Amino acid sequence: METKHIVLNVVFFGCFFLLQYVSGQTEPSYCFRFTWLGPEYDNTSTLLNTTCSEYLDDIRAVGVPCRTPFVVTYDGSPPDLDYLLDNYRDQVTCRRTKSQVCAKFTYSFNNEVQNATYMCTRAYTADRGYETGGCFKQRVDAHDVEVCLCESGRDPCNGASSFKISLVLITILACLKFVLI
Numbered sequence: 390m391e392t393k394h395i396v397l398n399v400v401f402f403g404c405f406f407l408l409q410y411v412s413g414q415t416e417p418s419y420c421f422r423f424t425w426l427g428p429e430y431d432n433t434s435t436l437l438n439t440t441c442s443e444y445l446d447d448i449r450a451v452g453v454p455c456r457t458p459f460v461v462t463y464d465g466s467p468p469d470l471d472y473l474l475d476n477y478r479d480q481v482t483c484r485r486t487k488s489q490v491c492a493k494f495t496y497s498f499n500n501e502v503q504n505a506t507y508m509c510t511r512a513y514t515a516d517r518g519y520e521t522g523g524c525f526k527q528r529v530d531a532h533d534v535e536v537c538l539c540e541s542g543r544d545p546c547n548g549a550s551s552f553k554i555s556l557v558l559i560t561i562l563a564c565l566k567f568v569l570i
């Protein structure tokens with residue numbers, strides 16, 4: 390075998406094992422998991438010490454995404470995710486399994502956010518199959534419902550407004566460049 394081929398093979402298998410190592414996710418992965426009840430609730434609202442099924446029953450909602458704990462803020466503004474992560478990490482995150490993605494569901498009316506639910510979940514669409522990333526929008530009863538999906542590492546990704554480029558993608562690009570030279 391020519392030296393050139395041996396070198397190429399070494400580079401190829403080096404990249405292969407590096408990819409396996411990076412994508413093997415040696416670190417556990419987490420997503421945010423909670424429901425922000427929206428601007429109608431503030432620190433004067435009675436504390437909701439209840440389950441999603443009781444709550445949805447009370448407001449007569451069916452098939453609406455919901456995850457406890459319920460989060461309300463002093464003035465009804467959206468929650469500070471860094472603050473939640475720093476002070477209540479265990480309560481507001483879930484551990485993501487390999488078949489799951491992080492999801493954020495947002496309900497808006499006339500461009501004002503009404504509430505948001507964060508969770509670990511499996512994502513599937515009939516026309517495209519399993520989904521691992523991106524945002525999808527739909528109008529339901531005059532409300533805009535948006536779901537954004539991503540796959541995170543140790544820090545939840547479903548709070549960011551723009552999703553970070555994953556380490557895996559960077560490695561793939563680096564390897565491709567190497568092989569093409």
Ligand SMILES: *[C@@H]1O[C@H](CO)[C@@H](O)[C@H](O)[C@H]1NC(C)=O
Nearest residue numbers: 431432433434462463464465
């Ligand atoms: C709610 O928060 C406001 C400040 O934003 C404070 O003045 C008020 O005392 C709080 N009310 C209760 C019931 O904690």
Ligand SMILES: *[C@@H]1O[C@H](CO)[C@@H](O)[C@H](O)[C@H]1NC(C)=O
Nearest residue numbers: 435436437438439440443458
């Ligand atoms: C919430 O409910 C649980 C179980 O029913 C109870 O143990 C707990 O004391 C309640 N907390 C508050 C703040 O009401």
Ligand SMILES: *[C@@H]1O[C@H](CO)[C@@H](O)[C@H](O)[C@H]1NC(C)=O
Nearest residue numbers: 450453454455496503504532
């Ligand atoms: C979020 O808002 C929508 C529209 O007002 C409502 O139908 C839904 O039940 C709400 N979800 C939660 C968890 O409160």
